[in-house]
Amino acid sequence: QKEVEQDPGPLSVPEGAIVSLNCTYSNSAFQYFMWYRQYSRKGPELLMYTYSSGNKEDGRFTAQVDKSSKYISLFIRDSQPSDSATYLCAISLTGTASKLTFGTGTRLQVTL
Amino acid sequence: NAGVTQTPKFRVLKTGQSMTLLCAQDMNHEYMYWYRQDPGMGLRLIHYSVGEGTTAKGEVPDGYNVSRLKKQNFLLGLESAAPSQTSVYFCASSQHAGQPQHFGDGTRLSIL
Numbered sequence: 685q686k687e688v689e690q691d692p693g694p695l696s697v698p699e700g701a702i703v704s705l706n707c708t709y710s711n712s713a714f715q716y717f718m719w720y721r722q723y724s725r726k727g728p729e730l731l732m733y734t735y736s737s738g739n740k741e742d743g744r745f746t747a748q749v750d751k752s753s754k755y756i757s758l759f760i761r762d763s764q765p766s767d768s769a770t771y772l773c774a775i776s777l778t779g780t781a782s783k784l785t786f787g788t789g790t791r792l793q794v795t796l
Numbered sequence: 797n798a799g800v801t802q803t804p805k806f807r808v809l810k811t812g813q814s815m816t817l818l819c820a821q822d823m824n825h826e827y828m829y830w831y832r833q834d835p836g837m838g839l840r841l842i843h844y845s846v847g848e849g850t851t852a853k854g855e856v857p858d859g860y861n862v863s864r865l866k867k868q869n870f871l872l873g874l875e876s877a878a879p880s881q882t883s884v885y886f887c888a889s890s891q892h893a894g895q896p897q898h899f900g901d902g903t904r905l906s907i908l
Contacts, residue, residue, distance in 0.1 A: 692836070718896055727800075727886055727899035728839075772839070776894035783829070783854070784897060788838035 687711060690773055690787030699796055703760040707773035707787045710754065714785075717749050718774040719758045722789065728772055732758065763794045798822050802887050802900035809877045809907045817872040817903050819887030827890045828870040829854075829897060830862060832883040839886065845870055846893070877907045 690707045697703055705719075716735055720728035732747035734740045740747045746759040756775070760767055773787040800821045809815060819828065830842040841854030845864040859881060861873045870889075874881060884904050888897035 716894055716896075720899075725901075727888075727901045729899070730896045733896050778894050783841060783844065783894065786839040788836060 687785045688773060688775060688787045691790055692788055694791040694793055696793045696795060697763055699763060699765060699794055701763050701794075703758075703763050703767070703792060703794075705758040705760075705771050705773075705790050705792070707756050707775075708754055709756070709775055709785075711777075712751065712754060713777055714775040715778055716776045717747070717756050718776075718784070719745075719747055720772040720774060720786075722770045722772060724769075731771075763792075765794050765796060768792060768794050800887055800889055800898050800900035802885075802903050804903060805901070806904045807906070809874075809905065811877060811879060811907060813877050815874055815877065817874075817885055817887075817905075819870045819872070819900060821868055821870075821887075821889040821898070823889060823891075823898065824867070825889035825891050825898075826867075827893060827897075828864065829888045829890075830860070830870065830872045831886045831888065832856065832881075833886060833902075834883050842872065842885075879907050881905065882907045 719732040721731045722728045737749045737751040744761045748757040770789040770791045772789045774784045776784045803818045829844040831839040843862040848867040851862045863871045884902045886902045888899045890897040
């Protein structure tokens with residue numbers, strides 16, 4: 685079983701739709717949860733970052749962590765064509781040896 | 797606002813050739829990382845460094861070497877390139893372990 689599972693998509697939605705992107709993970713010790721956005725031929729850029737469980741909102745984006753279900757979500761409200769990208773979840777432990785474990789990414793296409 | 801800069805952006809090599817990829821960061825980050833990204837495989841950690849003069853193996857280190865002689869630079873070397881090393885290589889940095897990483901825009905490497 686992979687440490688982080690993410691549906692690769694592609695996911696196609698009309699402009700203005702609410703998008704839900706999800707990841708599941710296997711290790712209950714993970715404490716840091718991140719979402720990255722990657723445009724074609726670019727590096728991943730950090731979108732959202734949460735520690736432990738709960739919700740975090742930033743403009744049209746909401747990150748949600750459910751540690752009891754080992755499930756993290758990213759919601760995008762009022763989606764725009766500029767949101768078309770690949771979204772990667774990443775999780776990590778704390779400690780000097782800890783590294784990020786990435787999902788394989790979900791490709792999102794927002795159509796006019 | 798450079799952040800993480802990778803050179804070169806593109807390179808084509810023949811099997812058996814060697815080359816070095818350069819990563820430079822201007823954020824004074826302690827930790828630096830090299831990943832490769834392949835379709836369906838996500839980001840896989842090759843090597844990383846927890847500070848100047850240190851290096852450590854990641855998930856897929858075979859065939860690669862790294863050096864961190866200066867805090868701001870992290871070099872990735874391919875000793876004898878193989879077609880299996882055709883990939884997009886990303887460098888990243890972070891101030892603390894397990895926390896969000898900042899990525900460069902990648903080096904696209906093809907080995908014929």
